Amino acid sequence: MPFLFVLRFLCCLRVLCVNLFFVSIAENISAIRERISSAAHRAGRNPDSVALMAVSKTRPAEDIRAAYEAGQRLFGENRVQEFAAKSGALRDLSAAEFHLIGHLQSNKSAKAAELFHAVDSLDSLKLAERLNAAAQSLNVRLSVLIEINIGGEAAKTGLAPDAAELIDLLSAAPRLSSLDFRGLMTVPPFTDDPEGARPYFRTLRELRDRLAIQFPALTLRELSMGMSHDFEVAIEEGSTCVRVGTAIFGARSYA
Numbered sequence: 001m002p003f004l005f006v007l008r009f010l011c012c013l014r015v016l017c018v019n020l021f022f023v024s025i026a027e028n029i030s031a032i033r034e035r036i037s038s039a040a041h042r043a044g045r046n047p048d049s050v051a052l053m054a055v056s057k058t059r060p061a062e063d064i065r066a067a068y069e070a071g072q073r074l075f076g077e078n079r080v081q082e083f084a085a086k087s088g089a090l091r092d093l094s095a096a097e098f099h100l101i102g103h104l105q106s107n108k109s110a111k112a113a114e115l116f117h118a119v120d121s122l123d124s125l126k127l128a129e130r131l132n133a134a135a136q137s138l139n140v141r142l143s144v145l146i147e148i149n150i151g152g153e154a155a156k157t158g159l160a161p162d163a164a165e166l167i168d169l170l171s172a173a174p175r176l177s178s179l180d181f182r183g184l185m186t187v188p189p190f191t192d193d194p195e196g197a198r199p200y201f202r203t204l205r206e207l208r209d210r211l212a213i214q215f216p217a218l219t220l221r222e223l224s225m226g227m228s229h230d231f232e233v234a235i236e237e238g239s240t241c242v243r244v245g246t247a248i249f250g251a252r253s254y255a
């Protein structure tokens, strides 16, 4: 009898913990939405013009489900393998949209085209060719953003803002007919003060504006920029998609 009682008590405790944990992801999302809205209003923008992407890398499928139940639909993942392992448990989240936001090796293009709705980290013409072929053979369309290494950092991926390959890539877009080129993405150099990112965000927007004029047949509308610590500054500088991980799911631990 005491054993059963203890068991029942532990079960209640578990339900309580799970609820608390779900509530906190939901609460974080709603707090971030408020802050997105305020930043957009400050900048004279419509809050609906800024998408919130929940970056779920390193987080288990249950966290993604909790965010989905709180109304979140757009998710970002960094690695093909990691998402391949989680995606089976998430098949029933039919309205969820998953984007790859981490560096993709071209030999994983087929798997990426199968798993993701979009690749927001396209960084070479070779990768674009491979992704296009993969999307074509799956008979799907894949949205892409070109990743720009805006701070010219050696440790970061992405094309340099003045790379000839950037122009080659956009010139090739019309024949890469299974890819939709939608805009640019960047991760600026980290500074403790989020204001430090502002000039990089502005430079990315100016680059997008120039490219949109140079390639009027493409609709280069998207600017994916801003993360947990600097998304408000990014919105003030024109971001159309902020990628927020830790401020929604908590600190990541890399095992």
Ligand SMILES: *Cc1c(COP(=O)(O)O)cnc(C)c1O
Pocket: 055, 057, 078, 101, 102, 187, 227, 228, 229, 243, 244, 245, 246, 247
């Ligand atoms: C991890 C990651 C994010 C989210 O970063 P947070 O600081 O946790 O919000 C956004 N974009 C990319 C490309 C990332 O790798």
